[in-house]
Amino acid sequence: MNFEIIKNIIPFLWPKNQFGFRIRVIIAFLSLIFAKVFTVLIPISLIWVVDSFEIKSHQTNDWFFLIFGSLSLIVIYNIFRILSVGFTQLRDAVFALVGQNASRKIALKAFSHIHSLSLSFHLTRKTGAISRIVERGVIGTEFLLRFLFFNIIPLIFEFILVIIILIYKFEIVYTFIVSICLILYSYFTFKITEWRVSIRKKMNQFDSDSNQKAIDGLLNYETVKYFNAEKYEMDRYNFSRKQYQKAAVKTSVTLALLNLGQTIIITTGLMSIMILSMREVNSGNLTLGSFVGLNAIIIQLSVPLNFLGTVYREIRQALVDLEAMFKIFSQKIEIKDKNNAKKLNIINSDIEFNNVHFSYNPERLILSNFSLHISKGTQIAIVGKTGSGKSTIARLLFRFYDPQQGDIYIDKQKISDVTLNSLHQNIGVVPQDTVLFNDTILYNLKYGNQNANFDQIQSAAKSACVDDFINSLPNGYNTVVGERGLKLSGGEKQRIGIARTILKNASIMLLDESTSSLDYTTEKNILANLRKDKNNSTMIVISHRLSAITDVDKIIVLNFGKIIEQGTHLELMNTEGEYFKLWKNQDVNMIY
Numbered sequence: 001m002n003f004e005i006i007k008n009i010i011p012f013l014w015p016k017n018q019f020g021f022r023i024r025v026i027i028a029f030l031s032l033i034f035a036k037v038f039t040v041l042i043p044i045s046l047i048w049v050v051d052s053f054e055i056k057s058h059q060t061n062d063w064f065f066l067i068f069g070s071l072s073l074i075v076i077y078n079i080f081r082i083l084s085v086g087f088t089q090l091r092d093a094v095f096a097l098v099g100q101n102a103s104r105k106i107a108l109k110a111f112s113h114i115h116s117l118s119l120s121f122h123l124t125r126k127t128g129a130i131s132r133i134v135e136r137g138v139i140g141t142e143f144l145l146r147f148l149f150f151n152i153i154p155l156i157f158e159f160i161l162v163i164i165i166l167i168y169k170f171e172i173v174y175t176f177i178v179s180i181c182l183i184l185y186s187y188f189t190f191k192i193t194e195w196r197v198s199i200r201k202k203m204n205q206f207d208s209d210s211n212q213k214a215i216d217g218l219l220n221y222e223t224v225k226y227f228n229a230e231k232y233e234m235d236r237y238n239f240s241r242k243q244y245q246k247a248a249v250k251t252s253v254t255l256a257l258l259n260l261g262q263t264i265i266i267t268t269g270l271m272s273i274m275i276l277s278m279r280e281v282n283s284g285n286l287t288l289g290s291f292v293g294l295n296a297i298i299i300q301l302s303v304p305l306n307f308l309g310t311v312y313r314e315i316r317q318a319l320v321d322l323e324a325m326f327k328i329f330s331q332k333i334e335i336k337d338k339n340n341a342k343k344l345n346i347i348n349s350d351i352e353f354n355n356v357h358f359s360y361n362p363e364r365l366i367l368s369n370f371s372l373h374i375s376k377g378t379q380i381a382i383v384g385k386t387g388s389g390k391s392t393i394a395r396l397l398f399r400f401y402d403p404q405q406g407d408i409y410i411d412k413q414k415i416s417d418v419t420l421n422s423l424h425q426n427i428g429v430v431p432q433d434t435v436l437f438n439d440t441i442l443y444n445l446k447y448g449n450q451n452a453n454f455d456q457i458q459s460a461a462k463s464a465c466v467d468d469f470i471n472s473l474p475n476g477y478n479t480v481v482g483e484r485g486l487k488l489s490g491g492e493k494q495r496i497g498i499a500r501t502i503l504k505n506a507s508i509m510l511l512d513e514s515t516s517s518l519d520y521t522t523e524k525n526i527l528a529n530l531r532k533d534k535n536n537s538t539m540i541v542i543s544h545r546l547s548a549i550t551d552v553d554k555i556i557v558l559n560f561g562k563i564i565e566q567g568t569h570l571e572l573m574n575t576e577g578e579y580f581k582l583w584k585n586q587d588v589n590m591i592y
């Protein structure tokens, strides 16, 4: 068993400075003990009840039976039953809040950790897979708590109590038989369960495989139609469903085997005890009550044992799931605030890249010796072939990654020295692919600034030339945009993305191909609006369409991560260099 994981959970169950929770844990634990004591007292009191009949008929003077007649013993027997259940329920009720609180805190910690992990982590992991790991981890926490604290620990405690009573009240041979029986039972259960777990694993694999295929087919609905692939998709799905079916049948059959085996072991033990005690009753060494009581003790002990297989399997599964979740916790946060990080103090929004070297993988350098100075209030454009590193510059400025060499400054402050929060607050980014939340247009716009009033929102929409479009929709600003914004056209999505960033009102604006899906006139208008509205802010526009950026203050031409030319449109045209060539090749733009 992996104790490391259990150790990780304990701080969530025994939270610091939260005495309410600690008291609950203590009450739950005491209830657990009381519940088990009363459980074990049930068969014991049954012995008293039966013996009281026998002794009455012999007219004994035994003080115990004189004080407690059969009637009161029967009442006591039933009170014990109620108390046993009562304390069990009290334990569950008191512990519920502690358990739920622990799993919520663990989930919260996981999500907050995942949010602070680097972009490169997120790019290499599937989002669905991560959230499933956390989800399973949280369910795993609940299962682990429930089965460990509500099953295994009480079971061990009950077993110890039973053994004490057996040793105290009966011949040692009974303790021996019960112990052997339990060891055999547990061994058999664990072995068969191990085997069943492997079958179940396969079953789950086929299940997620077939789900994956079904979802993939549905997501690619259009592609499936374009290629007449319906039958192919059905066959693929059917194949993995059949595999699943086979494994599922196997789990049912092995479960029957497990249950049968368990019953045979318990019954054999019970029969041996009954035969032995029968002989003792006959010879007068054992009372009739003890015979009945022994039987009741064994049967009572076998009730929680029935679930041992399930409990074992679930605990194992929970530990595996929790391990996967704690692995995420151990992922180092690469980009984080330095210990003494200060807030970024923006005065001029002056940006400087100083001899920056950067690569995503050590084998391939993306930016080498990259230096660039952008002064306050200027609008610059970065152009260059696809893959030349334009978006990378934007990601470095936003500090999604840190360069391997060189530094980036905003107003003479190294961006790695200031807090990430203040850096992100001051940079407005419209990314290459705008993704929207599956909510209303208003919700998506408000994401730029939760405190904005409707007038501000509308004015941002106007600057992004999207207000007219929104008003033409039957539901206007309350239109729901669909998953990832798929119900909107590419250009509409981009304009909402721009409006959202305008609303953020950051002093540095970064537009990464964010007007690529727009027609030439709209693109020009938006850029002009931005320049007019944002006189004081520094703006970086990354664009493939050269005709849209002729008005900017400076154009940077990038090639394989190096600046090969820079200047205004006219200067660069006169130089007749690389920019001039790009321009000539893009003549088609002029037709717009």
Ligand SMILES: Nc1ncnc2c1ncn2[C@@H]1O[C@H](COP(=O)(O)OP(=O)(O)OP(=O)(O)O)[C@@H](O)[C@H]1O
Residues within 6 Å of the ligand: 120, 123, 360, 361, 366, 385, 386, 387, 388, 389, 390, 391, 392, 393, 432
């Ligand atoms: N996360 C990543 N891991 C590894 N390589 C990457 C990663 N992101 C980008 N690259 C590579 O870095 C290079 C520069 O990418 P970048 O996105 O900066 O190009 P770009 O100039 O913006 O191109 P485009 O005009 O097509 O948007 C590309 O060759 C790309 O394959």
Ligand SMILES: [Mg+2]
Residues within 6 Å of the ligand: 390, 391, 392, 432, 512, 513
């Ligand atoms: Mg790019």
